[in-house]
Amino acid sequence: MGDGNTYIKEKKNDKVFYISLIIVFAIVIWGLVSLDGFRKASNGLYVFLRDTFGWMYLLSMFFFVVFVIALACSKYGKIRLGADDSQPEYSYVSWFAMLFSAGMGIGLVFWGVAEPLNHFINPPMGMAEGGTSQAANLAIKTSFFHWGFHPWANYSILALALAYFQFRKNTSGLISNIFIPILGKKGVNGPIGKCIDILAIFATVAGVATSLGLGTIQINSGLNYLFGISINTVSKITIIVIVTFLFIFTAVTGLDKGIKFLSNLNLGIAFMLMVLAFFLGPTVKIINFFINGVGLYLDNFIVDSFRIEAFGDNSWLGTWTLFYWAWWIAWAPFVGTFIARISKGRTIREFVIGVLLVPTLGSFLWFAVFGTLGINLGEEIAKEAIKVTETAFFVVMNKYPLGMTISFIAVILLCTFFVTSANSATFVLGMMSSNGDLNPSTRKKVIWGIVQSLMAIVLLLGGGLKTLQTASIAAAFPFAIIMILGCFSLLKELKKEKI
Template sequence: MNNKINKNNDNSVFYISVAVVLAIVVWGLVSNDTFSAAANGLYVFLRDNFGWMYLIGMFFFVLVAVILACSRYGNVKLGPDDSTPDYSYVSWFAMLFSAGMGIGLVFWGVAEPLNHFVNPPLGLAEAGTGEAAQLAIKTSFFHWGFHPWAGYSVLALALAYFQFRKNTPGLISSIFIPLFGEERVNGGLGKFIDVLAIFATVAGVATSLGLGTLQINSGLNYLFGIPANSVSQIIIIVIVTVLFMLSAVTGLDKGIKFLSNLNLGIAFVLMMLAFLLGPTVKIINAFTNGFGQYLGDFIPNSFRINAFGDNSWLGGWTLFYWAWWIAWAPFVGTFIARISRGRTIREFVIGVLLVPTLGSFIWFAVFGTLGVNLGLDIATEAVKVTETAFFVVMAHYPLGSIISLVAVILLCTFFVTSADSATFVLGMMSSNGDLNPSTKRKVTWGVIQSSMAFALLLGGGLSTLQTASIAAAFPFAIIMILGCISLFKELKNEDLDAVNESYKEQKNKKII
């Protein structure tokens, strides 16, 4: 297979996607109660009846990623055999980290460990104890570890392989050519998959932008007394929208690359400040112990579900996260694929799976320990409002105001990068897989994203939108599993002797 699907003059996916997104927004604003009831009802049904599928599916993605990295296909390039990566390791890691986690790390870095410290999972420890603290770190590692990045990696790998090595459009539907054939992928089935991917992306990113706006506003209120109200939120969204529009106009190589590198630098400074000013030895011990417990309990925790009892905690945390990562996979997977041309399959999987996971572990060890170190009373106070948990904790440490200010700056840069990356991906998805979508198309999606975030923020439908996107993205668990099967089916056609010979030649040239 080495052909290109002709969709160049078909804008139906764009128009259908815009119509669906606008219809959802109007429904959420006009009748938030019915929208909320429908979204929550669907999510609860899927969680209660298909929780097992989320657990098995996410573990399957980890297994597939490891198998691919260790397999005989490890030297296959995501592109022609003589292709080389477009970005350095530092820029590559910075961009995939910014797109994959971004705002979430700042938002939950303190809040999640403290939630588990105050309300230990499944009653496995007493609140506020050392056992609860260790459980809190390990649980945070589990939710932000290999599972989400494995989900991103398998979809991104399939996308990169097909678009750069097999010359198909940069669309999620393209990876199904070996399974369903070009005619179906060109037809209604392919359009359905692409529209679903766009909706999941818009809804997921709009939710994150709304949450980011709330936390930026809360941080400014906590630090400078700026009112936490809709006027402040309008100003924040407008300023950030202008910034990411400017970045989107400059393109991938300048705007997103520059901001991602900036994010990495600011995040490192923030983390080092917290590490040095906080309980340094406890942080190191928390990381070491948490990492060991995470690995030791990896398989049991991956399949943990109560067959005969209550699963409310699991549904509110693990299953919610697994569904959320799957909902984000179309966006993050498409973006990671776009920046990974020229990598080998082994290099890709190791880079996407291990490096961001390790970064997340260090982040939660640092900020989670800062939180639990203050004790149960302050932890209980901090988790009352998730947006301000970070700032409440930092107020109890030296230079806490400076750390909080750096965090607000990081939130803004992550906000801009996430929105910028999303407009780029949405432009690709709605432009027949064009790897360099037009500025007009990117700006259109940028305006829609920001408007959607603000409208639902005012209408109180932000959390409902998050629930709706997770419920609507349920088919993506199946789509991602089928994508893995399609990838393996096409990999069987590779001439591995030629692949390995080319790999050795390039490796020898580098050595010389």
């Protein structure tokens, strides 16, 4: 069990919980009282961070990829996340289903068709003429890049550090605890540690609210497409209220019952949807697109990781790559804490393979299938589909056999992903605000469930998708620095292991 040195950290008060609630409610009230002011401030912050610190997002995410791969390949790869004789709590299928549902969820359904088509019609940074075969290649490569190693390496950083300190060093499940090697126990119990935990909670609420907003928009669009339900504020708020009840209920039932069951259900529905689309669509083209996409992704990995214009226009980069990198970083406290919670007993090498490689392959398959279905229809339909991003999936599916059936399954999948992401986040927020308690109280889970939904409603009212993007980038900026420092803290502790 390493060097036998364990850290035990206890916090008897609820300062982190109450301060976090005050900050989040202050933002919610601001959004309700002054929508225009909230929108202007969000947009101004978005432009400032994009233009001034875009390079930092690129360097941070690339560093995360290199760090986790190097760690898995090193002598530390055989260290177990727990006692040397500990075994995993969950099967590979359940483990993968839970981390995949929490880590991607709604985003895959929302962007699976829309992103490749957007790049097909408007190629990245003017690198090709829209609607051409070259544009199609750029579309799949760019989609793979945004949903490949970078986001999952980003999740792995925090998850690995948390799991190591939590299960091998016997700390509580607070993000501040991974800094004990750098700050000491007094440091993480003091103002710095509390600030880290509060920032983690804020980043989680902002990141998940972004995803809930996206999910609500697309569920509303799907219901409109299938059943004629109006797309308006009342419909969106109604969807959020109904789903809020469902995800709070499943969060309260616990990890093994509610969340595990729904995650396995998600995986089954997603797999069925993808297989159905694979055989109903241009199957050979999908296979070729996937193989070609993987080759282009690997061949351009380094160049794409560092691509930013010194003298040119970076507006595309800010709208796509920087938004994604910030979104993943904002999600890292939540997804990292959740993945750590379900990863006890696995070795570091097994953990990295499971969290980095397997979900990346799943994302590639998803985008290859649905991206090909969209691009195969040609430029005219692609332009029609991307007029409204949230309906792109349904416009494309309508052109294929059993299109209505696929769309209906997709709406169900959106709802189950919505519930799973939100209940996982509710569970994690309860942990973060309960001194890292692995089984937080029902009261705190209910409170955070309601808070998340209120935040999503305010962000939707305050400017839609663009404001949601801004909220993620703002929350992610300081946390990128915290995550980099966390890597060095973990490495410092690993060097004490007797291997």
